[in-house]
Amino acid sequence: MNKATTSRFENKPFGASTAAKVPKAEVAQAKREAGNRSADARETGYFRALAEAGISLNAAQTEAVRCTEGPLLTLAGAGSGKTSTLVCRTGYLLNVRGADPSGILLLTFSSKAAAEMRERIAALPGIDPYEAGRIQARTFHSFCLWLLFSQGGQKEIFGDTRRQHIQLQQIMRELGMQDAYPPENLLALLSSYKVNLMTARQLPEKSDADRQMKRILLRYEAWKEETGRIDFDDVLTGAHALLKQRPELLERLRRRFTHLMVDEFQDTNLLQYEVVKMIAAPRNNLMVVGDDDQTIYSFNGARSEFILEFERLYPRARVVTLDINYRSVPAIVGLGNEVIRHNKQRRAKTLRASRGGAPQPVYLRPASADDEAKEIVDFIQREVSSQRRGYGDFAVLYRSSSSNRAVLEQLVMRDIPHIDYGDGRLLYEHWLVKPVLDHLRLSINRRDFDAMQSVLPTLYINRDKGMTHIRETDAGRPKKGPLVHLLTLPGLKEFQLDKIRQRLEVIRSLKGLVPAAAVTQIRQSFYDAYIQAGEHSEQTSHREMLKEMLDELETSAGRFDSIAAFLAFVDDMLLKNRQTAAVKSQAQGSRVALMTIHKSKGLEFPAVFLIGASEGTLPHSSALGADSLRDTRVGAEGEAGYLEALEEERRLAYVAVTRAKEELFISSPAALRGKKAAVSRFLLSAFGQDTSASDAASRAEYGARRSGPDPGRFGKVRTFGRTGSSGGAASGAGAAGAGSGGAAQPQRTQSVPAWLCGSPGCVAWTRIMHSKDMQAAHKPCPLCGSPMKKGRKDVPV
Numbered sequence: 001m002n003k004a005t006t007s008r009f010e011n012k013p014f015g016a017s018t019a020a021k022v023p024k025a026e027v028a029q030a031k032r033e034a035g036n037r038s039a040d041a042r043e044t045g046y047f048r049a050l051a052e053a054g055i056s057l058n059a060a061q062t063e064a065v066r067c068t069e070g071p072l073l074t075l076a077g078a079g080s081g082k083t084s085t086l087v088c089r090t091g092y093l094l095n096v097r098g099a100d101p102s103g104i105l106l107l108t109f110s111s112k113a114a115a116e117m118r119e120r121i122a123a124l125p126g127i128d129p130y131e132a133g134r135i136q137a138r139t140f141h142s143f144c145l146w147l148l149f150s151q152g153g154q155k156e157i158f159g160d161t162r163r164q165h166i167q168l169q170q171i172m173r174e175l176g177m178q179d180a181y182p183p184e185n186l187l188a189l190l191s192s193y194k195v196n197l198m199t200a201r202q203l204p205e206k207s208d209a210d211r212q213m214k215r216i217l218l219r220y221e222a223w224k225e226e227t228g229r230i231d232f233d234d235v236l237t238g239a240h241a242l243l244k245q246r247p248e249l250l251e252r253l254r255r256r257f258t259h260l261m262v263d264e265f266q267d268t269n270l271l272q273y274e275v276v277k278m279i280a281a282p283r284n285n286l287m288v289v290g291d292d293d294q295t296i297y298s299f300n301g302a303r304s305e306f307i308l309e310f311e312r313l314y315p316r317a318r319v320v321t322l323d324i325n326y327r328s329v330p331a332i333v334g335l336g337n338e339v340i341r342h343n344k345q346r347r348a349k350t351l352r353a354s355r356g357g358a359p360q361p362v363y364l365r366p367a368s369a370d371d372e373a374k375e376i377v378d379f380i381q382r383e384v385s386s387q388r389r390g391y392g393d394f395a396v397l398y399r400s401s402s403s404n405r406a407v408l409e410q411l412v413m414r415d416i417p418h419i420d421y422g423d424g425r426l427l428y429e430h431w432l433v434k435p436v437l438d439h440l441r442l443s444i445n446r447r448d449f450d451a452m453q454s455v456l457p458t459l460y461i462n463r464d465k466g467m468t469h470i471r472e473t474d475a476g477r478p479k480k481g482p483l484v485h486l487l488t489l490p491g492l493k494e495f496q497l498d499k500i501r502q503r504l505e506v507i508r509s510l511k512g513l514v515p516a517a518a519v520t521q522i523r524q525s526f527y528d529a530y531i532q533a534g535e536h537s538e539q540t541s542h543r544e545m546l547k548e549m550l551d552e553l554e555t556s557a558g559r560f561d562s563i564a565a566f567l568a569f570v571d572d573m574l575l576k577n578r579q580t581a582a583v584k585s586q587a588q589g590s591r592v593a594l595m596t597i598h599k600s601k602g603l604e605f606p607a608v609f610l611i612g613a614s615e616g617t618l619p620h621s622s623a624l625g626a627d628s629l630r631d632t633r634v635g636a637e638g639e640a641g642y643l644e645a646l647e648e649e650r651r652l653a654y655v656a657v658t659r660a661k662e663e664l665f666i667s668s669p670a671a672l673r674g675k676k677a678a679v680s681r682f683l684l685s686a687f688g689q690d691t692s693a694s695d696a697a698s699r700a701e702y703g704a705r706r707s708g709p710d711p712g713r714f715g716k717v718r719t720f721g722r723t724g725s726s727g728g729a730a731s732g733a734g735a736a737g738a739g740s741g742g743a744a745q746p747q748r749t750q751s752v753p754a755w756l757c758g759s760p761g762c763v764a765w766t767r768i769m770h771s772k773d774m775q776a777a778h779k780p781c782p783l784c785g786s787p788m789k790k791g792r793k794d795v796p797v
Contacts, residue, residue: 008364009362009364009665010362010363010364011360012687013363013365013668013679013683013684014365014668015678015684015689016683016684016689017689020687020689021687021688022331022360023334023335023338023686024330024334025325025333025334025337025350025351026350026352026353027330027352027353027354027356028058028324040096042095042096046091046126047062050125052125053124053125055084055088055124057081057084057088058081058322058324060322061081061085061322063320064287064320065085067287067318067320068092068093068097068099069285070284070285070318071286071288071310071314072286072288072318072319072320073310073311073319073320074290074320074321074322075291075292075319075321075322075347077291077324077325077349078655079326079327079604080323080326083120084120085289085322086261086263086289087120087121088124089261090104090106090117090121090124090261091121091125091126094127094131095126095127099258099259101131101132102135103258104259105136105138105143105257105259105279106135106137106138106261107140107143107262107263107276108137108139108140108262108263109139109140109263109264113139113263113264113602114137114139114142117137118135118137121135136257140236141232141235141236144238144240144275145235148235148238148239148242151249155230156227156228157229157230157231158224158230159231161184161187164187165187167220168186168220169183171220174219175216175219177216178462181212182431186217186220189213190217190220191301192299194237195236195272195300195301196301197240197274200218200220200221201218236271236275250278253279254279254280254281254283257280259285259287260276260279260285261286261287261288262288263289263290264289264290265307266291266294266304266306266307267297267300268303268306269300269301269302269303270301271301284314284316286314288306288307292304292308292347293346293349293654294601294651294654295648295651296597296601296648296651296655298644304346308346321347321349323349323350323352324351324352324354325351325353325354327658328353328658328660328661329355329357329358330355330357331357331360331361332658332661332664333351333352333353333658335361335664335686336654336658337350339650339653339654339682339685340650340654342682343647343650345643346647359662361657361660361664361665361666362666363665363668364376364665364666364667364668365668365669365670366667366670368670368671369403369611369669369672370406370555372612373406373407373410374410376396376407376611376665377407377411377416379665380394380416381414383607389607391417391418391590391591391592392589392590392592393606393607394593394609395592395593395594395595395600395603396593396608396609396611397595397608397610397611398594398595398596398610398612399618400545400617400620401422401423401596402545402548402549402552403612403617404420404422404611405426405552407594407611408426411592411594412573412576413573413576416592417589417590417592418591418592418593418594419589419591419592419593420595421594421596422594422595422599426573427549427552427556428570428573432550433549433550435454435458436519436523436527436550438452438455439451440515440519440522440563440566440567442481442483443508443510443511443518444511444563444567446481446482446507447481447482449467449471449482452482452483455483455503458503458527458530459486459496459500459503460496461486461496465489466486469486469488469489470483483500483504483507484504486500487501502525502526503526506521506522506525510563514557514560514563514768515557515562515563515565515566516554516555516557516753517753517767518563519550519553519554519557520554523550523554527550528547544621544622548622548673554673555673555674558674597653600655603659604660605660605661606661606662606663607660607662607663607665608656608660608663608664608665609666609667610657610664610667611667611669612668612669612672613653613667613668613679613680614668614669614670614678614679615677615679615681616672616677617677618680618682619681619682649682650682653682668683753767754766754767754790754791755768755789755790756789757781758786758787758788758789759781765793
């Protein structure tokens with residue numbers, strides 16, 4: 001790290017004690033275990049052959065390789081060489097124990113990982129390529145699909161997400177519920193039941209929303225059955241049902257597969273684990289490899305208790321801990337250790353580093369996400385220009401997909417090579433955001449027919465029917481604002497006509513507003529309520545994420561003086577993003593990688609930026625609400641649900657930190673989406689800071705959410721505040737100092753453009769709502785007559 005290039009990177013997070021030590025892991029002795037102490041000549045020869053091929057194992061890895069009978073839990077810390085251990089153990093079974101290759105079943109979670117296993121096994125010394133080809137190294141889905149097809153299954157795999165969404169949308173139209181629920185939310189709900197050994201028929205019916213979603217999903221399941229299709233979850237449920245119904249088939253599999261190995265065991269859901277347990281019994285020559293500290297997929301059914309309680313199910317199990325990190329320098333390993341050790345529900349382990357290295361993680365406290373993005377991209381450009389690094393050395397990680405907006409815009413605007421490992425869409429392309437933008441478009445061009453199509457569903461009017469009526473009526477009687485033709489649409493009730501009149505008035509009222517105020521007006525008038533009603537939100541875990549996206553849109557709009565300028569920027573971004581999308585692939589190459597922390601698990605990069613490491617984002621406010629499925633599984637409300645949610649958030653922070661090999665940059669903006677944000681408690685606790693106040697505030701928020709809906713989540717924003725402090729919070733020093741690690745503010749706020757009195761002692765301020773105010777250079781203070789200056793002000797939400 002070249003400290004001369006920027007003085008804003010510090011060696012400790014903002015708010016950490018000056019006396020706190022910078023975490024650093026112990027460096028392990030580089031002693032390797034060759035296995036030559038054994039009296040078994042074949043074993044000695046095998047380990048010697050590995051060493052000659054450049055494959056050396058440490059003592060813990062060697063112990064795991066040698067343990068081939070009975071259950072074995074291998075705790076593989078981040079970067080600890082678990083793949084090498086699995087591969088070498090497979091070779092050991094073949095070369096030393098004489099196992100039949102076709103009797104080895106190795107299960108993992110990605111096709112890429114399975115292919116890498118097969119390649120590395122085939123490259124081991126003494127392994128015949130034909131033998132290697134007989135080993136079953138597969139993903140869970142591949143294995144279950146092989147099992148179904150081997151028993152005559154012929155159904156078509158309906159696995160294309162886009163086609164699934166289209167089919168669900170078609171079903172909703174048929175049921176008169178067009179666009180009532182986002183298809184991805186419906187699929188996630190259905191999947192959560194299936195992986196927990198339940199069916200769509202067991203979905204709840206406690207509310208109208210429950211009943212509607214159950215009706216949609218039951219029709220979806222019936223359609224798949226009628227058309228001979230199964231999706232990826234059905235592959236797992238089908239295999240499980242087959243094994244339950246066909247004991248003779250299960251017995252054949254048990255006789256065949258004498259040794260089972262499961263990679264990434266912490267990602268296993270209940271359905272997958274049941275399949276594994278059934279096949280492994282009664283020999284239970286089962287090796288599972290995983291890290292409970294990296295269990296971050298509970299929303300997909302992954303359960304950390306499978307690792308924590310392994311010996312309860314298998315009392316004879318041996319436990320081996322791989323605790324040497326071969327990936328990162330000691331300071332990065334040390335920070336990871338200090339972050340994760342505060343979790344209570346975990347296997348105690350402290351990783352050591354395999355090598356020395358001077359670089360330490362560094363910390364940034366920018367005023368906002370846009371300031372953060374500029375600092376980061378400036379730094380990347382300097383590093384590449386000086387030839388110290390290439391673009392492909394960098395990864396930018398974030399908690400939720402909406403958090404990449406500012407960085408992605410900087411990369412696109414500067415034409416810097418990058419790859420987005422999300423869905424590749426900008427914020428402005430999201431289904432949630434597009435209707436808001438289209439209302440803005442109609443405010444400056446009321447004859448924008450494309451924008452009208454997006455607006456109609458928010459009026460609960462069928463898009464095709466409404467647009468046909470508008471176009472046909474306007475052809476005979478053209479109007480400056482053709483949306484008014486909806487007032488003559490047949491079959492509408494009086495309350496619907498009132499809604500249309502109100503919406504026409506809202507659109508007319510937007511034209512003179514600055515973009516941020518216009519977005520606020522849209523949200524207050526109808527859109528937040530529309531989204532909340534459409535989500536029927538008690539059952540949907542995405543409410544906070546949706547609000548977060550709209551807050552991000554408001555933040556983005558706040559940078560512009562006029563709606564026309566904001567829309568011009570959005571259109572330019574969309575055009576540039578489409579141009580770069582044509583050359584995107586899943587190979588990073590020499591490009592900056594952008595991805596959520598969830599996507600980054602299992603990957604590593606020379607230099608990592610963790611952005612948005614602030615309270616409310618990491619830990620994320622929505623996660624601390626703990627969805628209903630998780631609470632049901634835990635079996636307790638309140639404290640148990642809160643602690644589980646918080647610990648998974650801390651595991652996310654740990655995964656992010658341990659992706660970095662050489663350099664780690666952690667940024668904690670002082671304000672996110674217009675609200676003050678303290679530095680993440682996970683960072684401060686790693687430096688010995690007491691974060692009990694933050695924990696208490698989160699417990700209170702969690703308890704409020706469990707007891708009922710949170711009215712502030714989609715609540716109204718006050719347009720004017722009483723006189724108060726004249727300091728602007730979003731971009732000044734006051735914002736940077738807000739949140740040094742104390743309790744989160746109990747009152748939610750957002751930053752808005754405002755006139756601030758410049759006279760000492762006068763605390764007057766007025767919110768800027770209209771573009772003409774934004775363009776004005778001066779304004780007299782209504783209290784003291786002194787000149788006011790433009791800035792920003794925190795107002796309650």
